[in-house]
Amino acid sequence: MGYGREREADMDDAQAWDERLSWAYGLISKDPAERAVALDHLASAREATAEAVAHFNSTLMALQEQGVEDPYDVPALRVAWEERLRIGSRSLPDGVWHRLDYEDIVEWPGLPYALLFLEWEARFPDEWTLAAKEWGTKEGLIRDLAVDSVGRNAVARAKLIDLVEIVVRRAYRCKDREYVRIARVVDGPPLRVRLEAARRSENPWARLHAGYVLWLLDRPEVPNSRRVWRTWLADAQQ
Incomplete structure (x- = not known):
């Protein structure tokens, strides 16, 4: 599915990553209260992501049931996909799934958050398992x-x-x-x-x-x- 590439590229600079996911540093805080706040934020983000995924899937299914030959060319599905990307990019693990075309991962603006996701699993495995396994x-x-x-x-x-x-x-x-x-x-x-x-x-x-x-x-x-x-x-x- 290539029609979201321009939108993804717009979302892929260091400032954009920080705006979306800086809250996630609370997940690796030594302070239980800070982790609790971050976990609450994550729960809301994952719920919103699940709703966006469900909306995209239902839109796709409806178009297929209508016999549309290429549903991915339909504007409504494009919008649903872009929303799924936008909302998912503010959650984990969805937010670290898309690396676009960076040949060298060191140049990827999402690298700090990929490391954060792994550090969270390493330092607080029980919380990671319950919240975002x-x-x-x-x-x-x-x-x-x-x-x-x-x-x-x-x-x-x-x-x-x-x-x-x-x-x-x-x-x-x-x-x-x-x-x-x-x-x-x-x-x-x-x-x-x-x-x-x-x-x-x-x-x-x-x-x-x-x-x-x-x-x-x-x-x-x-x-x-x-x-x-x-x-x-x-x-x-x-």
Whole structure:
């Protein structure tokens, strides 16, 4: 569906992103009261997004039932789609779904909010799960961020090193395994010092996860597959 490209481009500069989603920084606040306000805002945004999606779907269905050959050329559907984009862009996870045509994600104005979405899941997993669980978005963002240019960006690199440490120190959650991609991109002394500390800690999850990630970092040619994990785990527990 290409007719929303111009509208999307108008919405894709740093100021526009901040106007839409700056409230979301409250989701990662250490202050429970600030998080509560942000969670209330998110609930309203998600409700509005669901209504916009339902309106678009009902408009499309009505046109199809009328036998319209190309409903996507109908102005009413164009308007419904643009509203769905506009309203969804003010919510999460919908707001971080559209990256347009940026070849380098570091140039994408939405990068801070992609990092925010992942940080929210890492630091407050229960709230994330209740309010905006979307494993596919988590996986997709991690894979998008696991590129060399992100590893060379000081701000993004520091944030991602924090996230890798948080993830290896907790019980496994869905798609956490994808963070090995990030670890390989931000590999270096700052990350390894933290991983070594986790590997030597009293936390059994941290010892296992950090040990596995360090083992993989020393073997960049080895895939991070379930089979490799099981084999490594069996050897580590002997």
